[in-house]
Amino acid sequence: KTPNNELSQKLYIISIVPSANKKSLLCCxxxxxxxxxPEARYGHSMNVVHSRGKTAVVLFGGRSYIPLNQRTTEKWNSVTDCQPFVYLIDLQFGCSTAYTIKEIQDGLCFHISVSRNDTVYIIGGHTLESNIRSPNIYKIKVxxxxxxxxxxxxxxxSRLSVSSAIVTHTxxxxxL
Known part of the structure; x- marks a missing residue:
């Protein structure tokens, strides 16, 4: 968050750096x-993909606060689903490109995502507008x-409707 308590639009890259005294340090x-x-958001996913010897990050979904110029006193802290864009981010140069994918009509939030090599799988999620949890699995190949x-x-x-779960590599x- 910014000093004005707004969500930041910067990208924060956190890595673990080994140190001389056998302890690891977090570097941001x-x-x-x-x-x-991409607009500032929460409830989204970011996955690393590898293709043709290159690496990129895929950002998808989430919710954001209604823009300041659209807020009223009654709806000051209201949120909305982010647009269903798939962002591809080059970490080396900081270049971000938004892609519209016809198969994805909603900007799902609180979904699960996992990546393997050049593919991201997006599972479940929730939308405010329709108040449903998606039973689909989206296979995004980069x-x-x-x-x-x-x-x-x-x-x-899929017959599995999921939101707000945790997946780990076993x-x-x-x-799992």
């Missing part, structure tokens, strides 16, 4: 983004082509 780098800058990355999406049907090919 604050990065300004250029290009299509191809980091030189100059113009390509993003494709496949919708996998081994190279399994998640």
């Amino acid at each position: 780098i604050e990065k300004d983004l250029v290009g299509d800058i 191809d980091l082509l030189l100059g113009s990355p390509a993003i494709t999406c496949t919708v996998l049907q 081994c190279p090919d399994e998640f």
Whole structure:
């Protein structure tokens, strides 16, 4: 948050750095983004993808506060679902590009996401507008082509409706 208690639009990259005394230190780098800058949000996901020897971050979903110029006294702290854009962020240069994917119509928040190599799986989530939890799994494949990355999406049907869960890697090919 900023000193005015607003959500920050900066990207914070936190890494673990080994030190000489066998303790690890947390290092935080604050990065300004250029290009299509995602609005400040919470309840979103960020996943690292690897393709063609390159690395990028996929940001999706979440909620944000209604912009200051649209707030009224009654709705000062109101929130809204973020637009259903998939952002691809180059961490080296801080370039951010928003992609519209026809298969994703809602900016889901509090979903689960996991990534493996060049693919992000988005599972479940919730929308304020329809007040439903999505039963879909979105398989987002990222191809980091030189100059113009390509993003494709496949919708996998599921009977599982999830929000606000935690997923962890248990081994190279399994998640729990």
